[in-house]
Amino acid sequence: MTLNSLMYCEWExxxxxxxxxxxxxxxxxxxxxxxxxxxxxxPRDRLGMFQPMVLALIRDQRQQxxxxxxxxxxxxxxxxxxxxxxKKIYGKYYSKSVISNITSTFYNQMQQWRExxxxxHYLAVYIDAIHLKIRRETVSSEAFYILLGVKTDYTREVxxxxxxxxxSAYGWKEVLQTIxxxxxxxxxxxxxxxxxxxxxxVPLVYKHTKHQKCVVHLKRNILNKVASKHKxxxxxxxxxxxxxxxxxxxxxxxxxxxxSFSNKWRKQYKHIGNLSLNPSNELYFTYxxxxxKIRRMIYTTNWIERLNKEFRRTFKIRNSMPxxxxxxxxxxxxxxxxxxxxxxxxxxxxxxDKNLMKK
Numbered sequence: 001m002t003l004n005s006l007m008y009c010e011w012e013x014x015x016x017x018x019x020x021x022x023x024x025x026x027x028x029x030x031x032x033x034x035x036x037x038x039x040x041x042x043p044r045d046r047l048g049m050f051q052p053m054v055l056a057l058i059r060d061q062r063q064q065x066x067x068x069x070x071x072x073x074x075x076x077x078x079x080x081x082x083x084x085x086x087k088k089i090y091g092k093y094y095s096k097s098v099i100s101n102i103t104s105t106f107y108n109q110m111q112q113w114r115e116x117x118x119x120x121h122y123l124a125v126y127i128d129a130i131h132l133k134i135r136r137e138t139v140s141s142e143a144f145y146i147l148l149g150v151k152t153d154y155t156r157e158v159x160x161x162x163x164x165x166x167x168s169a170y171g172w173k174e175v176l177q178t179i180x181x182x183x184x185x186x187x188x189x190x191x192x193x194x195x196x197x198x199x200x201x202v203p204l205v206y207k208h209t210k211h212q213k214c215v216v217h218l219k220r221n222i223l224n225k226v227a228s229k230h231k232x233x234x235x236x237x238x239x240x241x242x243x244x245x246x247x248x249x250x251x252x253x254x255x256x257x258x259x260s261f262s263n264k265w266r267k268q269y270k271h272i273g274n275l276s277l278n279p280s281n282e283l284y285f286t287y288x289x290x291x292x293k294i295r296r297m298i299y300t301t302n303w304i305e306r307l308n309k310e311f312r313r314t315f316k317i318r319n320s321m322p323x324x325x326x327x328x329x330x331x332x333x334x335x336x337x338x339x340x341x342x343x344x345x346x347x348x349x350x351x352x353d354k355n356l357m358k359k
Contacts (some may be wrong), residue, residue: 003031004041007052011043014050021047029055073106073330077317107325110332118159118183122149123356125159127192128301130311132327133320142324143167144331146311147179148304149187152357154346158307158335159184163324169197176205188356189286191301193217199280212286215242216300225271234272237261244287244295254285291353306342310334 015023024044031038042052072082129143147160160179164171172195190202191212202211219238226234241257243249259276266273275281287299297303314334321327350356 003038003054006054007040007043010052010054011045011050015045018045018049021045021049031055073333106333107329110329110336113336114161114328114332115182118149118179119151120183121152121186122159122184122188123152123154123350124150124189124191124298125187126301126304127190127195127198128304128308129193130308130331132315134324134327135320135322136324139320144327145175146304146307146331146335147175148307149184150347150350154348154350156343156347157339161328161331161335163328167196169201172196172198172201173205176201180205189290189298191298191303193301199283210286210289211283212298213281213283214299214301215284215287216302218284222272222275226269230265230268234265237264242284242299244299245292246288247292249288251282251285251288254288255282258285290355293349293352297347297349307335307338310338 011023015021022045024046026041027044029040029042031040042055043050069082072085073079077085126148127145128148129145131141131143133139134142142163145160145162145164146158147162148156149159150156159182160175162175164175187206187209189210189212190206191214192198193214194217199211202209219235219242222238223231223235238261241254241261243257246253255276258281262273262276287295290298311331311334314330315321315327321330
């Protein structure tokens with residue numbers, strides 16, 4: 001009665017204002033509010049111009065509920081959980097099938113975001129993995145790699161989220177070629193863990209791009225295979241090998257320190273003794289080519305860890321994901337939210353190093 005009365009009053013006022021128009025009876029309409037479907041008598045005019053404000057408000061409510069469903073799904077709730085929550089608040093308005101249709105649209109939006117055009121130049125790109133439980137034939141843990149780029153205005157954005165079930169040089173070549181096709185012509189520095197095949201691929205796709213392997217991951221792998229009685233001493237020696245405060249440090253000097261460290265512990269630990277025998281381990285010291293003020297930002301992928309914590313918080317609600325597409329969708333939603341948050345604030349320490357800014 002209230003809604004019909006409001007529309008009638010609005011209709012009368014509209015006809016008074018419009019001398020060339022007249023009323024033309026009513027039409028039936030239906031709306032859903034607070035979980036109940038109600039039938040309305042919607043006034044009509046002969047010219048078909050009258051649109052009651054009340055109907056617009058009801059349509060806005062529907063859009064708000066759909067937006068809410070997007071947000072709940074993006075924060076880790078399942079379609080069944082969203083449907084149950086909507087039932088408690090709004091009655092039987094959203095069934096599980098309706099929620100699934102909404103999230104299907106959500107999938108498409110997130111895919112468009114992952115395939116969007118990118119900037120031509122990034123100062124640095126971090127590559128790090130987060131492991132999630134995915135159901136294929138059975139439930140197993142799979143790696144999803146996050147590519148976080150630092151733009152020339154010193155802000156950050158996620159430029160790629162990829163699922164590579166088994167690492168290989170071919171897989172990484174395909175990933176880098178994909179972001180190149182999306183517009184990235186120049187990357188100053190790529191920071192990654194010791195990923196299979198990536199050493200050989202970076203120079204092929206981005207000829208002049210430098211590569212820094214994650215020192216923190218290396219230290220962790222070394223210490224995991226060291227006896228408890230030696231851990232403290234080995235950790236201290238590693239601090240000296242990877243001393244970030246040596247202003248005039250070079251890759252050669254740093255690798256000589258690694259060689260001394262390897263010789264010291266070679267008898268007790270074969271994995272330490274072999275470190276200096278592998279020339280590719282020079283990639284752990286690429287940071288020495290850059291200004292001391294940004295070395296702590298580029299010598300490890302841990303700088304992306306804050307984002308990974310947000311991912312884990314979202315996926316903690318779920319035991320596993322039904323497929324890898326749903327995992328990609330949720331990762332994309334979290335990444336988009338963080339880009340609108342702390343990532344839009346520039347990291348001005350990057351301005352001290354001109355090497356990364358070179359075109």
